[in-house]
Amino acid sequence: DADVTQTPRNRITKTGKRIMLECSQTKGHDRMYWYRQDPGLGLQLIYYSFDVKDINKGEISDGYSVSRQAQAKFSLSLESAIPNQTALYFCATARGTGLTDTQYFGPGTRLTVL
């Protein structure tokens, strides 16, 4: 079984709808991240969490919110989806014992907003 899973893997929705993307991990890591990838660009950080009680905004948090329900679960919500949020979304985890720890990525969720 994969260590970092994301659901759904693909989603098509309409403008104005509320969407939730979910991430679960079995690695026991404290740190979790949400990234967005647009064509021709690298990954940009949306939100990150260093533990259950810690939530931080990344570079491009506008239009998004997150919830860290447990150490293993980190959800990303689009309250009112818009077409320019069409992108590939990645969740990642890191052990959290140092800033240098490698981040491990989920398989990604492809979101299309019509």
Added chain:
Amino acid sequence: AQTVTQSQPEMSVQEAETVTLSCTYDTSENNYYLFWYKQPPSRQMILVIRQEAYKQQNATENRFSVNFQKAAKSFSLKISDSQLGDTAMYFCASITWGGSQGNLIFGKGTKLSVKP
């Protein structure tokens, strides 16, 4: 602010040959790590190799090695004996100890095609 630049949008190489992907970065921090991630058509992000800035020795992982030039802020990836399975997007990334608290900053990627 941290930046990572990959100046080669696309590259191609013949199977079994060697190819080098370029990356430059800019940071005001003294402590940082550098990474190369691979994203094949399956879109999974896979760590290829990482380099600690305080280490002078270049990192190596099997057919993958880096040329880390700290003064020039350059971090290139060399792939030896290229294989068809190496076809992917390659992203250079950096992480620092500073205000960004361990967040990865990515370049825009280089699309590598390995031709039979």
